[in-house]
Amino acid sequence: MSRIIAENSGGGHVLDAATGNGTPVCETSVDVTKLPSMPFLLSFNHLTYSVKVGRKMPLLTGGGRTKTLLNGISGVARDGEILAVLGASGSGKSTLIDALANRISKGSLKGNITLNDEVVESRVLKSISAYVMQHDLLFPMLTVEETLMFAAEFRLPRTMSKSKKRTRVQALIDQLGLRNATETVIGDEGHRGVSGGERRRVSIGVNIIHDPIILFLDEPTSGLDSTSAFMIPSYRILGLLDRLIILSNGQTVYTGLPTNLSLYFSEFGYSIPKKENKTEFALDLIWELEGSPEGTKSLIEFNKKWQSKNSELVRLCSSLKEAISVSISKGKLVSTSTAMVPRFANSFWKEILIIIQERLGFYACTDTLPVLLHERYIFMRETAYNSYKRSSYVISNALVVLPGLIILSFAFTTITFWAIGLNGGFSGFLYYLLIIFASFWSGSSLVTFLSGIIPHLMLGYPIVVAILECFLLFSGFFINRDRIPAYWIWFHYLSVIKYPYEAVLHNEFDNSTExxxxxxxxxxxxxxxxxxxxxxxxxxxxxxxxxxxxxxxxxxxxxxxxxxxxQGITDLSKWDCLFITLAWGFFFRILFYFSLLFGSKNKRT
Structure with a gap:
C-alpha cells in the first residue's frame, strides 16, 4: 500500500501513498533492469492551482485577486512507502492531497498526475484508493461494528460473501484496537459514545476496509489520544516516514528522505543540531524565512538544484492494469482489474436495502433538516468513492421516512377528525387520513430538497419557516383566491398548502344535499x-x-x-387535490436528486 500524509507544523497531514521526489520515472540513458522495481508509482508533475479571492468592497477595489495555492509541485509516491506532506497552515498540504485524490476539477488544476505512467480514470481511482478526511463524519447512532459493516457492504467486492465481510470487519476491529468499543455507539454532542481517539480510528477503518492500493490521509493524528498518536512529539512519527515533501506558500522547499534533512539544510547553510528534531527545525526555519523580505525564494531555488543532482530513478514492473490484477491475486480487496471495475459494489436494489437498514435508527431520533444537513457530508464522502448511487440514496431516503409519516398521519387524523367533529363518516375519515399523509409527505420532501441546497443548519431553519409561511399566506386560508392580486396569483398555485387545504374543505362540504x-x-x-x-x-x-x-x-x-x-374552491375535485399533493412530494424528491447530483460534489472548482 502507498500512503500519503499531510501534516501541519505542529501536527500533520498524511497522504497514504508511497511517494518520492519529483524525478522522472525512467531514463533511457541508464540500464533500467538494474533499477529498483515498483509495482505502483504515482507521479505528479508541475501541479498548479489558483483560486479567485473576493474583496470586501469589490465595486470600489475591483473584482478580486488570484491566489495560487499550488505552484509547480512535483513528486512521486512509491508503492509500500509513506510520504508525509509537511508545512505550516495555509502552505497547500490539503490542496495537494485533494489534487492527487482527484478532488479538484480538471479545468482548474494544471499539470499532470499519472499512475504507472497512465492517466487514471476517475472510476478506477475511486476503486483502488481511499481518502481519510480531517474531520470524522460518522453516523452517531450506529455502533463501531455497524459502522464498519456498513462500509464493508459498499466497499468490498460484491462477490465476497457476507461471512467473509464480517470476518474482515472483525479483523480490522482488532487491528485498530477497537475490540472493547465494538458495541459502543459513535455518539455526538447529545449522545455519549466512543472517545475521540476511537472515533478517529473508526474513520480510518471505514476507509481502509477494502485494503486500498493508495490511501490519502488528511491530519490522521488529529483527535487521537496521546497513546494512539505516539505521544506526539513529532520525532516519534518521523521514524515511520519514508519520504517528505515540505511546502511553503504552495511551493516545494524540500523533497526527499527524512534522513537527508540534516545534509540538505547543512548545504543550505543552516546546520541542524544533533539532538534537535529535524522536522521541527526545518519548519521553524521555513517560518522565519517566510517572515523575511525575500521569503523562501532562496530555499525554493536551492531545492531545485538539490533535486537535479540527487534524483532517483525507478523501474515500473508492469502496466497499471497488470499491477492491479497482481495486487488482487495477492489478496487486495479492491473490486477487480481496471477493465472489469464495476462502478458500484452492489446492485441497485441491494444498495437501497442496505441504506435503509443503516439509516432507520438515525431518522427515528432526530428532525429531518438537521439529519439531512449532517448526513449530506457523509453522503459526499461515501459517493466520492462510488459506495452507492445517488438515485439509491434518494429512494432509500424516501422509503425510510414513510413509516414515520404513516404513524404520524394516523395519530394526527385519529385525534383531530373525531375531536373536531368533521363530517363524512368512515369514508370521510379514510380520505382525511390520505390527505394528511400526502401533506406530510410533500412537506417532508420539501424540507429534504432544501437540505440539499442549504449549506448550514442555522440558515436552514429560517429559510424553511419563511417558505412555509409564504405558502400558508397564499394558500387561500387567509386570503380568498379571488382577492389575491393578479401579480401574486401564480404563487397561490405553487403553494403546497393550497391543495391539502382545499381537499379538507372538499371532504367536509362537497355535498350538494346537506x-x-x-x-x-x-x-x-x-x-x-x-x-x-x-x-x-x-x-x-x-x-x-x-x-x-x-x-x-x-x-x-x-x-x-x-x-x-x-372560498373560490371550484376548479379542482378533492381527488385532484390529493394527487397534486402527492405529486409535489415526488417533484421535490426529484429536485433533491438533482441538488445532490450537481451541488454535492466533493471537488474544488
Whole structure:
C-alpha cells in the first residue's frame, strides 16, 4: 500500500501513498533492469492551482485577486512507502492531497498526475484508493461494528460473501484496537459514545476496509489520544516516514528522505543540531524565512538544484492494469482489474436495502433538516468513492421516512377528525387520513430538497419557516383566491398548502344535499343573535315580503357547494387535490436528486 500524509507544523497531514521526489520515472540513458522495481508509482508533475479571492468592497477595489495555492509541485509516491506532506497552515498540504485524490476539477488544476505512467480514470481511482478526511463524519447512532459493516457492504467486492465481510470487519476491529468499543455507539454532542481517539480510528477503518492500493490521509493524528498518536512529539512519527515533501506558500522547499534533512539544510547553510528534531527545525526555519523580505525564494531555488543532482530513478514492473490484477491475486480487496471495475459494489436494489437498514435508527431520533444537513457530508464522502448511487440514496431516503409519516398521519387524523367533529363518516375519515399523509409527505420532501441546497443548519431553519409561511399566506386560508392580486396569483398555485387545504374543505362540504344554514341560523353571526326567536321569525317574514319569495325557519340558506364557491374552491375535485399533493412530494424528491447530483460534489472548482 502507498500512503500519503499531510501534516501541519505542529501536527500533520498524511497522504497514504508511497511517494518520492519529483524525478522522472525512467531514463533511457541508464540500464533500467538494474533499477529498483515498483509495482505502483504515482507521479505528479508541475501541479498548479489558483483560486479567485473576493474583496470586501469589490465595486470600489475591483473584482478580486488570484491566489495560487499550488505552484509547480512535483513528486512521486512509491508503492509500500509513506510520504508525509509537511508545512505550516495555509502552505497547500490539503490542496495537494485533494489534487492527487482527484478532488479538484480538471479545468482548474494544471499539470499532470499519472499512475504507472497512465492517466487514471476517475472510476478506477475511486476503486483502488481511499481518502481519510480531517474531520470524522460518522453516523452517531450506529455502533463501531455497524459502522464498519456498513462500509464493508459498499466497499468490498460484491462477490465476497457476507461471512467473509464480517470476518474482515472483525479483523480490522482488532487491528485498530477497537475490540472493547465494538458495541459502543459513535455518539455526538447529545449522545455519549466512543472517545475521540476511537472515533478517529473508526474513520480510518471505514476507509481502509477494502485494503486500498493508495490511501490519502488528511491530519490522521488529529483527535487521537496521546497513546494512539505516539505521544506526539513529532520525532516519534518521523521514524515511520519514508519520504517528505515540505511546502511553503504552495511551493516545494524540500523533497526527499527524512534522513537527508540534516545534509540538505547543512548545504543550505543552516546546520541542524544533533539532538534537535529535524522536522521541527526545518519548519521553524521555513517560518522565519517566510517572515523575511525575500521569503523562501532562496530555499525554493536551492531545492531545485538539490533535486537535479540527487534524483532517483525507478523501474515500473508492469502496466497499471497488470499491477492491479497482481495486487488482487495477492489478496487486495479492491473490486477487480481496471477493465472489469464495476462502478458500484452492489446492485441497485441491494444498495437501497442496505441504506435503509443503516439509516432507520438515525431518522427515528432526530428532525429531518438537521439529519439531512449532517448526513449530506457523509453522503459526499461515501459517493466520492462510488459506495452507492445517488438515485439509491434518494429512494432509500424516501422509503425510510414513510413509516414515520404513516404513524404520524394516523395519530394526527385519529385525534383531530373525531375531536373536531368533521363530517363524512368512515369514508370521510379514510380520505382525511390520505390527505394528511400526502401533506406530510410533500412537506417532508420539501424540507429534504432544501437540505440539499442549504449549506448550514442555522440558515436552514429560517429559510424553511419563511417558505412555509409564504405558502400558508397564499394558500387561500387567509386570503380568498379571488382577492389575491393578479401579480401574486401564480404563487397561490405553487403553494403546497393550497391543495391539502382545499381537499379538507372538499371532504367536509362537497355535498350538494346537506344544508349548513337554515332559517333563523342566518342571524347567528350577527348582532341580532340575542333577540328572541319569535322576532327572528317575523324578520324572516319581512325578508319574504321584500324579496318576493317565501323564507321560513326551515329554508336552507347555505349548502356545502355555496361555501366552496365563496372560498373560490371550484376548479379542482378533492381527488385532484390529493394527487397534486402527492405529486409535489415526488417533484421535490426529484429536485433533491438533482441538488445532490450537481451541488454535492466533493471537488474544488
Amino acid at each position: 344544508c349548513f344554514m337554515r332559517g333563523i341560523q342566518l342571524f347567528d353571526d350577527t348582532p341580532l343573535v340575542t333577540i328572541p326567536n319569535a322576532m327572528k321569525v317575523r324578520l324572516l317574514q319581512s325578508f319574504s315580503d321584500v324579496l318576493g319569495t317565501k323564507i321560513t325557519s326551515s329554508t336552507c340558506f347555505s349548502r356545502g357547494v355555496d361555501i366552496l364557491r365563496n
